[in-house]
Amino acid sequence: MNIIFFYITVIAYLFATFISIIYLIIHNDKFIGIANKVILAGFASHTLTIASRWFEAGRAPFVNLHEALSLFSWMVVVIYLLIFLRHKLTVLGAFVAPFALLLIITASFLPKEIIPLAPALESYWLPIHVSLAFLGNAFFAMTFLFGIMYVIQERYLKSKKVGGLYFLLPSLDIVDELSYRCLTYGFPLLTLAIITGAIWAEYAWGSYWSWEPRQTWSLITWFLYAALIHGRLTVGWRGRKAAIFSIIAFLILVGSFAIIKLFSWGAHAVFR
């Protein structure tokens, strides 16, 4: 059942991406309206995907990479919908749709069988640790998307050649502010994820910290985002510099995650 919902979700995000691209080209608000409705429909089916998989597996479906990517893109959409409700930032959908699509398409190519959980990992810390980590990452994904939006809009304004996306993208200060807010949510979540991960590791392997690659890279990511928060709060980093930093930090986060998964290093490899 979860596989059917999964493919419905893929189609919905694909469709939303397609309509978003039309919107970005012809600037007709009708299209972004439709795209947002399709994202909402995709989100509903995505929720059913995860719920039914949870039910079918009899455990939190946060274990293999397919599940992880699906969960991640679901959380990105959740946060998007929250931002949409508060700020009515319709154009953001045109960036979120392709992003969610990319994640879920990658997930669709990965093995989808429900695998039993290694006994060592069976603990209520699993859903807590994994959801905290992905929620935090989803907020960072938003700072990444806002970073891209900022850099594009800033380019238009600096070059004085307005046109194209200039008309659709929101104001620089608004994008910057939202990016900062996502950062202030993402950072504590990442911190908690690292702490709960350490506690879980203590339960599972009897050691809080073993310097395995995933842990090490989480820590590096943590330092990167800590530097960004620090820069924003005290040195007055804002605008382009902060935007580019958000983009790079997220790319490092995703890159390290992908490489570790690819080579299956360390304790987190049990998740394959």
Next chain:
Amino acid sequence: MNLIIVGLSHKTAPVEIREKLSFPSQTIGEPLNRLCTSYGINEGVIISTCNRVEIFAVTRDIEKGLWQLKRFMSDYHNIPIEGLDEHLYTYTSEDAARHIFRVASGLDSMVLGEPQIFGQVKDAYGYALQHRTAGVIINKLFHKAFSVAKRIRTETKIGSSAVSISYAAVELAKKIFGTLEGKSVMLIGAGEMAELAAKHLLSNGVQEIIVANRTYERAIEMAKGFNGTPIMFREFPHYLKRVDIVIASTAAPKYIIRPEQIDEVIKERKNRSMFFIDISVPRNVDPLINNIDNIYLYNVDDLQGVVEANMKERAKEAKAAEVIIDEEIKNFYRWVKSLDVVPTIVALKKKIEDIRKGEVEKALSGLNGLQEKDIQVIDAMTKAIVNKIVHDPVTHLKKEANKVEGDFYIEAARRLFDLNTEEVEVEKKIEEGS
């Protein structure tokens, strides 16, 4: 009934011709009345602005009507038709309705999507109402035109991008700062354009305006107008860090704002963005400051470039607007057609029902000893017969009414059944229907 238009606009006639043919609004009643009394026109509206003169009319015969409108224009202004004809355009039926929708929405204007024309069309319609030259069709048409224009304004962004330099500056400021609430502006020098831009910024929520000028008295005078703060000219560098937007328009022959200075200022502002508008020639602000992060500098040419880009964007939006117009034209014509068929059907049904009732009563008065149930059966039977007979003609009338030859069917039905659909009744029906 047919809708016709004869008119001229900035697209077809130079100003020398337009001014000769204009109808001043103070005395518009006279030509309106003359149009409807002496030229065989049923309903009429005259739109006269500096860019266009158009006469909208409802007439029975299209060819004759067009000729009459041209004759009216020529008679009224004492210009021979021959000299007039080359500047005039004409629209009939659906094209005429489309034209008024486009005009009201600003799609036919010199500056695409400009909003003034909406008010002008509204006024013109108001005069026609006032002088009782607007009837059922004009009423419906103009109301529709207004709702179409409003729909276009909300569903497309045709009027949203700035097409003047001072508005372009406000728009850019909004793209940088989001909201202008609580922002402050400094005017350096006193140019007319700077003043205009400051006014627009102020009406968009800017909180504080600081005015610096070489002659302090002029600064005080200008500041008064904005409820702002005048400062001495040599003091202005100290105020830079306090303001978000700077409008420079002095007559200084060299740069008065330099990159080294702004490097310092932006540091003190902790990188909060600044927007410099340099509308002075020769320029007052060193163009190099645009390279500093979070500093945006626009000179007159840059703003002009934004205006041109906005114009292009409006043209893009206009395409979406045309789609809406197509849609609304279809709706409108469905209504126009039903205008004839609805009262015809009502009259047909009423006539037959009257006959039935009369005959049933007559028959019942001649019958004795009938139960209440029997009477009901007779009543139901006659109703059924009548309904079955009327059913087919009514369905066909409804269907045919939407076709080109619809009028013919309606006319035939009226004659065959000898129906007199009173004008008054028609209007009542329309009021209910719309």
